[in-house]
Amino acid sequence: MYRTAAKRLLYGGTLAHNGTARTGLLPNLRRIISSHRFSTSSENPVLVPDQQLQQPLIVNPPEAPQFSDATSSSSSSTAEEARRFKRQRPRVEYQDEQARVLEASLRHVVNLGWTEAAMIAGAREVGLSPSIVGSFPRKEAALVEFFMDDCLQKLIDRIDSGEDLQNLIPSQCISKLVRIRLEMQAPYISKWPQALSIQAQPLNVSTSFKQRAMLVDEIWHTAGDEGSDIDWYVKRTILGGIYSTTEIYMLTDSSPDFHDTWTFLDARVKDAFDMKNTIQEAKYLVEAVGAGMGSSLQGLVETRGNSKMVKATEIAAKLNLKPHPEGGFYSETFRDTSVLLSKSQLPSQYKVDRPISTCIYFLLPSGSVSRLHRIPCAETWHFYVGEPITVIELNDEDGQIKLTCLGNDLVESNQQPQYTVPPNVWFGSFPTKDFNISPEGSVSKVEPRDAESHYSLVGCTWAPAFQFEDFELAKRSELVSLFPNHESLISLLTFPE
Numbered sequence: 001m002y003r004t005a006a007k008r009l010l011y012g013g014t015l016a017h018n019g020t021a022r023t024g025l026l027p028n029l030r031r032i033i034s035s036h037r038f039s040t041s042s043e044n045p046v047l048v049p050d051q052q053l054q055q056p057l058i059v060n061p062p063e064a065p066q067f068s069d070a071t072s073s074s075s076s077s078t079a080e081e082a083r084r085f086k087r088q089r090p091r092v093e094y095q096d097e098q099a100r101v102l103e104a105s106l107r108h109v110v111n112l113g114w115t116e117a118a119m120i121a122g123a124r125e126v127g128l129s130p131s132i133v134g135s136f137p138r139k140e141a142a143l144v145e146f147f148m149d150d151c152l153q154k155l156i157d158r159i160d161s162g163e164d165l166q167n168l169i170p171s172q173c174i175s176k177l178v179r180i181r182l183e184m185q186a187p188y189i190s191k192w193p194q195a196l197s198i199q200a201q202p203l204n205v206s207t208s209f210k211q212r213a214m215l216v217d218e219i220w221h222t223a224g225d226e227g228s229d230i231d232w233y234v235k236r237t238i239l240g241g242i243y244s245t246t247e248i249y250m251l252t253d254s255s256p257d258f259h260d261t262w263t264f265l266d267a268r269v270k271d272a273f274d275m276k277n278t279i280q281e282a283k284y285l286v287e288a289v290g291a292g293m294g295s296s297l298q299g300l301v302e303t304r305g306n307s308k309m310v311k312a313t314e315i316a317a318k319l320n321l322k323p324h325p326e327g328g329f330y331s332e333t334f335r336d337t338s339v340l341l342s343k344s345q346l347p348s349q350y351k352v353d354r355p356i357s358t359c360i361y362f363l364l365p366s367g368s369v370s371r372l373h374r375i376p377c378a379e380t381w382h383f384y385v386g387e388p389i390t391v392i393e394l395n396d397e398d399g400q401i402k403l404t405c406l407g408n409d410l411v412e413s414n415q416q417p418q419y420t421v422p423p424n425v426w427f428g429s430f431p432t433k434d435f436n437i438s439p440e441g442s443v444s445k446v447e448p449r450d451a452e453s454h455y456s457l458v459g460c461t462w463a464p465a466f467q468f469e470d471f472e473l474a475k476r477s478e479l480v481s482l483f484p485n486h487e488s489l490i491s492l493l494t495f496p497e
Contacts, residue, residue: 094146098135100126102146109147113191114140114198141204144195148211151184152218159222170223175269177219178243179262182250186258193251193469194352200332200468202320209322216240241323242268245473245495248325252472267496310385312365312455319361326371326428326473328364341464349376349424351470357463364389364458365451370429372474372493375466379427380420381406382459388415388432389456392493395425396482401489405432406458426474428493431456435492443489 094102105122112118116139120130136142158180159165165173185192199208216239225235246268250261315321321329339356346354364370366387372394381391388407395402407415421427431454436444476494480487 171273173223196468245325311452355465358465359461366449366454372428374472384457386456390432391429393427
């Protein structure tokens with residue numbers, strides 16, 4: 001059976017204990033779900049609101065969750081009882097033949113990728129007609145989701161065995177479990193960016209989000225966290241960000257046995273426990289999830305009468321945004337598969353085949369940054385609403401740094417409504433009003449501002465299409481060695497090492 005905390009996430013705070021339903025641990029979430037009816041006409045159930053709620057789901061979240069490496073007092077009996085309780089396999093129920101095909105298909109992913117071809121090979125391996133692949137409406141997505149479920153079950157089995165987890169403080173336990181889970185992807189590492197692209201597609205985002213929510217909850221539960229307040233959401237959102245960022249870092253790690261990845265992971269977990277004020281982005285996503293479940297948010301501006309002030313969390317909910325590994329929040333809105341480009345048709349820096357173009361929404365609240373990264377294709381930014389946002393480029397070929405401000409003040413402030421970042425340069429972005437940059441290049445951060453009302457919403461498009469296989473997150477030490485005069489700015493836009 002799923003962990004009790006995971007049930008709270010998926011079923012709105014209703015817990016089944018010894019056959020008796022218990023409600024009330026998360027009254028807001030329970031109220032939201034009970035006031036909606038489920039539509040099951042599509043492959044993935046969706047919430048259809050019976051009425052618009054007039055107040056936000058989450059009001060005034062605390063400044064910081066209570067991270068502690070002390071053993072949780074609430075975990076001694078309840079958690080142990082839950083750990084001993086036999087759980088069902090955390091996966092979609094497939095017919096026996098479908099499950100056999102998916103399991104066999106995983107053995108072909110290394111060579112064929114997360115593709116329909118791998119599924120056809122899997123069907124043939126178990127003696128079934130390739131036509132069975134047509135029984136999976138989202139084909140490749142079903143294969144990725146099967147793998148994610150299988151990995152979660154293996155992690156649960158490892159936890160229940162107690163192997164390597166004794167006498168660990170919570171931060172060590174979290175690092176250990178994230179590492180165990182990511183090591184399961186190591187055999188597929190060259191193909192994993194393709195899986196990330198599949199998960200990011202609009203039809204697959206909901207399932208991907210739920211699977212990752214189950215994973216991070218399992219890890220926190222094992223580390224001894226049994227909370228049921230706002231901290232429960234914030235902690236899991238932060239861990240989800242740590243997991244996703246480490247996952248991206250792992251893709252470009254060439255160190256033996258991913259040594260640098262595990263060092264990076266340990267540092268991120270340590271940051272979460274030592275720096276309690278670094279939770280701003282988590283708070284916004286938590287509120288956005290709540291707002292999204294509580295209201296369809298149709299006509300955001302119109303429903304506010306004469307006021308045109310829209311909160312960042314409302315935008316995140318309306319546009320179905322999720323955390324981006326580089327910072328901020330995003331949602332892929334279009335992937336043009338009408339024209340497919342093979343690797344042989346592209347310059348050598350492109351690592352895989354791809355569609356001709358993609359586009360996303362990108363939201364950057366005050367207090368957040370888009371960390372420096374590099375891709376082989378040009379990226380065009382389109383300013384939509386909010387405050388100006390500054391795009392920074394670091395060209396390691398000529399040593400130049402360029403700052404471009406996007407916004408709607410074209411005349412007085414010389415802001416640009418659209419700008420294209422050229423290929424193969426390090427770049428990131430930050431809210432323009434968050435930093436003070438002197439003519440000499442020194443940088444200082446302004447006093448924290450309310451991110452609900454201070455944010456930038458932009459769009460980004462790529463042609464050829466963006467693929468996670470190409471994504472390279474910058475390392476602070478390497479950029480500082482290339483641009484020693486800009487260490488302070490680079491430090492603000494990269495992760496510590």
